[in-house]
Amino acid sequence: MANEQLQEAVNALKKTKVRMTPQRHAILEYLYDSMSHPTADEIYKALESKFPNMSVATVYNNLRVFKEVGIVKELTYGDSSSRFDCVTTDHYHVICSQCGKIVDFHYPGLDEVETLAEHVTGFKVNSHRMEVYGTCPDCSNISKH
Amino acid sequence: MANEQLQEAVNALKKTKVRMTPQRHAILEYLYDSMSHPTADEIYKALESKFPNMSVATVYNNLRVFKEVGIVKELTYGDSSSRFDCVTTDHYHVICSQCGKIVDFHYPGLDEVETLAEHVTGFKVNSHRMEVYGTCPDCSNISKH
DNA sequence: AAATAAATTATAAGAATTATAATGTAAGAA
DNA sequence: TTCTTACATTATAATTCTTATAATTTATTT
Structure with missing residues (x-):
C-alpha cells in the first residue's frame, strides 16, 4: 500500500x-x-x-x-x-510535549471551520492544519515513578 | 480591556x-x-x-x-x-499564503477532537492548535489584475 | 548521440535562537 | 531603610536549521 x-x-x-x-x-x-x-x-x-x-x-x-x-x-x-x-488521507497529529513523539489520528476534515473562517474574515480558504498536544503513554508512565 | x-x-x-x-x-x-x-x-x-x-x-x-x-x-x-x-479566549488563526497576514477568528474549542485523540492514541491531551490557510482579500484583489 | 535544461554537490552564507559569563537589579530579611 | 541574594539583563559568541551560489553531472529531448 x-x-x-x-x-x-x-x-x-x-x-x-x-x-x-x-x-x-x-x-x-x-x-x-x-x-x-x-x-x-x-x-x-x-x-x-x-x-x-x-x-x-x-x-x-x-x-x-x-x-x-x-x-x-x-x-x-x-x-x-x-x-x-x-499527504494521504485526512488526519491530524498528536504531539507529546515531553518527548516530541508524533502520532497520527484520523478525523473527518473540519470543513465547517474553514467555511466559518471564510465568512468571518473574507479569506479564500483552502486548507487547515491542527495539532493536539499532550503526554504520550510512555511519558505518563515515567512520571508516575 | x-x-x-x-x-x-x-x-x-x-x-x-x-x-x-x-x-x-x-x-x-x-x-x-x-x-x-x-x-x-x-x-x-x-x-x-x-x-x-x-x-x-x-x-x-x-x-x-x-x-x-x-x-x-x-x-x-x-x-x-x-x-x-x-492567550485569551478560544480562537484560531487564518493565515494568508501569499503575504503571511494573520487574522484571528473565534470558534468554540474543538473538545471532541481532543477526546477522540485521547481515546485513539492513549495520550493525555491538554490543548490543541489549528491554523487555516488561504488568500486574504487584499491578495485576492491583486491577483485579479 | 548531441544538445539543453534541470539536478546534484560542496561550500559558504544567512537568519533565528540559545548559551555563557559578567554585571546589574528586584524583593524579601535584618 | 539598607543588605543580601537570587534572579534578570546585557553583550557576545556559538549553534542550528535552511538557503544561495557556482561548478559539475545527469536526465530528457531532438
Missing part, C-alpha cells in the same frame, strides 16, 4: 517538469516507507550509506519540490527542524 | 518567582496593547527607543518565561521567525 502511494507520487511528478533521479526517488521512497514524520536531516542520514556523496541541500531541494507539487506537507516547530509528512 | 488582561498577566506572574522588571513589563504591555502576533524581533525593535540597551536575548528569555507561565503561545513557521500570541 505504501508502494501504491509511492507510485502515485512518482506519476504525479512525471506530469510536471520534475525529473526522476535516484536521489529523488530514494527520498520519496523513504518518506512513504517510513510512514513517520522525518526531519530533513533524518532523511539525509538514512540515505547516507546508499548515497555517500549526497548533499543535505539535495534533501531540502527535493522536499521543497515535493511540497510544491503537493505530495508532502511541512510541519514546523519553531527553531527545531521541520518534519515532513506525506 | 487590554489593560485588564495585562494586569491579570502581571498578577499571574507575581504568584510565581518571576520578578517584574521594566523590560519585562514593557514586553508584556506591547503584547497586550498591539493585539497582533509580533515576532521577537518586532518586539525588540518596538522597544528600542524606550530601552536602548535592551538585548534581544532579553526578549527571547521573557517570551520563554511567559510561555512557561502560560500567558503567551508561540506560533511557529518553519525557519522564519516565531510569532507570539497572548
